[in-house]
Amino acid sequence: MTLAHELTARFGLALDTRPETLAACAQDFGHIVRETPLGVLRPRSAAEIGQLLEFAGPRGIPVGVRGGGHSLYGQGQAGGGIVLDLRALNRIGPVTDDQVTVQAGALWREVLAATLPYGRTPPVLTDYLGAAVGGVLSSGGLGGAGHRHGLVADQVLELEVVTGAGEHRVCSPGRDPELFHAVLAGLGQCAVIVSARLRLVRAPARVRRYCLYYADLTRCLADQRRLAEEQRFAYLEGQVRPADDEGRRYMTEAVAPHDGFRPPDDAALLDGLAHDPAAVETEDLAYGEFAHRVDTDEEVLRETGEWLHPHPWLNLLLPHDNAESVVRAVVADPAFRDLRDRGLALLYPLLSSRLRAPLFSRPSGEVFYLFALLRTAEPDRPETVAAMVAANRAAYRLARSRGAVAYPVNALPMTDADWRDHYGGRWAAFADAKRRHDPHLVLGRGHGLRF
Ligand SMILES: Cc1cc2nc3c(=O)[nH]c(=O)nc-3n(C[C@H](O)[C@H](O)[C@H](O)COP(=O)(O)OP(=O)(O)OC[C@H]3O[C@@H](n4cnc5c(N)ncnc54)[C@H](O)[C@@H]3O)c2cc1C
Missing domain, CATH: 3.40.462.10 (FAD-linked oxidases, C-terminal domain)
Incomplete structure (x- = not known):
């Protein structure tokens, strides 16, 4: 039985294996690295992401996560594995005066289109609004308001994630903070972000x-x-x-x-x-x-x-x-x-x-x-x-x-020593979080970190 048949038989998940889909997910904005996956899954829920990871983990099948597809060097790709294309998970709202919940596949331009009619905006935006929420939160997110408000990721109040082990969890600074801090600016190593509750501020006219x-x-x-x-x-x-x-x-x-x-x-x-x-x-x-x-x-x-x-x-x-x-x-x-x-x-x-x-x-x-x-x-x-x-x-x-x-959104091959040096004293804790939350080390291999 092929991988696609097994996923359909066991979970009813439809893996897209059409050549044009595989070719599209072997590309990103960098147009430098090309790793062809075995299939692409477009999950409609956190449960489907969990099923896929429970299936892929013990089999050691790499899982890449794709939002807007603006990686520079194959970071979101999964050669010989499965790409989770999250674009269909793009629900936004409701918008209140000071926050909004957005699914990870929504693009920042879609988030802004939903909040601006209420006179609200995320405090920090990246220059380009075509990247997806999950992609920017997992990188950190720098913008011109950063000298006042910090990162885009610093505006997150709560996250809904599925860990590499397939566990569906909600985390925030007050609830499971260790997982929360392992996911934000965490290069998609420990969990897939499903949705985020974001802080909003008044938008100037x-x-x-x-x-x-x-x-x-x-x-x-x-x-x-x-x-x-x-x-x-x-x-x-x-x-x-x-x-x-x-x-x-x-x-x-x-x-x-x-x-x-x-x-x-x-x-x-x-x-x-x-x-x-x-x-x-x-x-x-x-x-x-x-x-x-x-x-x-x-x-x-x-x-x-x-x-x-x-x-x-x-x-x-x-x-x-x-x-x-x-x-x-x-x-x-x-x-x-x-x-x-x-x-x-x-x-x-x-x-x-x-x-x-x-x-x-x-x-x-x-x-x-x-x-x-x-x-x-x-x-x-x-x-x-x-x-x-x-x-x-x-x-x-x-x-x-x-x-x-x-700032690791680059076309820059990094060695194991570079990554350890990059995280310095935080490497051991990061590696520990990786092994606990993604025990089969299947998530985010395109970044080139080895734990
Ligand atoms: C034209 C352009 C302008 C840019 N401007 C800025 C800028 O001003 N400031 C800035 O900080 N960055 C900027 N970037 C970089 C951009 O923010 C990052 O490359 C970002 O990761 C792209 O997100 P994406 O969803 O489009 O990319 P994708 O390639 O889909 O994903 C990028 C990475 O994020 C991970 N990821 C995606 N979704 C999830 C998820 N739901 N859960 C966990 N991990 C996930 C993937 O594993 C992948 O490694 C720019 C990029 C481009 C191409």
């Missing part, structure tokens, strides 16, 4: 967005640090951009909410900063329009076809003291020269004391920076992609030697 430009990285970072510490803005991000003369210029994107009647006081907000005053760009947007700002980029990149090209992305978290030296070294590296013509380099500050999820690794010190190198490769050039991934490794090693850590 409008926002004013300032783009502040700097010729000098030192000044840009000093202002970013100051703005994060003073909490002057609701949202802070930034970019490293090419300048005409083979050099770079630096941009801080600072956003202030307002009600549409009394616009913010520009002079007070920008007082004492070291940006070029002649180059300030200011824009007023409805909050929803601002939250969806990456949609236009997605449309353009889909039209050019680049959305489906390989994406050897690298996200690093740099400690304040060495941020400048790492940024300078990476942008001067010929292996990253393509960033001048294509792709995007993000650079923005976060505050460690605002982050709560214990499994989320960050550098020591209060202020640190996300440095995201978002590159696109030509299709059908595997040797170029391999060279870009090798450059990611070299940049990671250099940054790590200067106190940085990876």
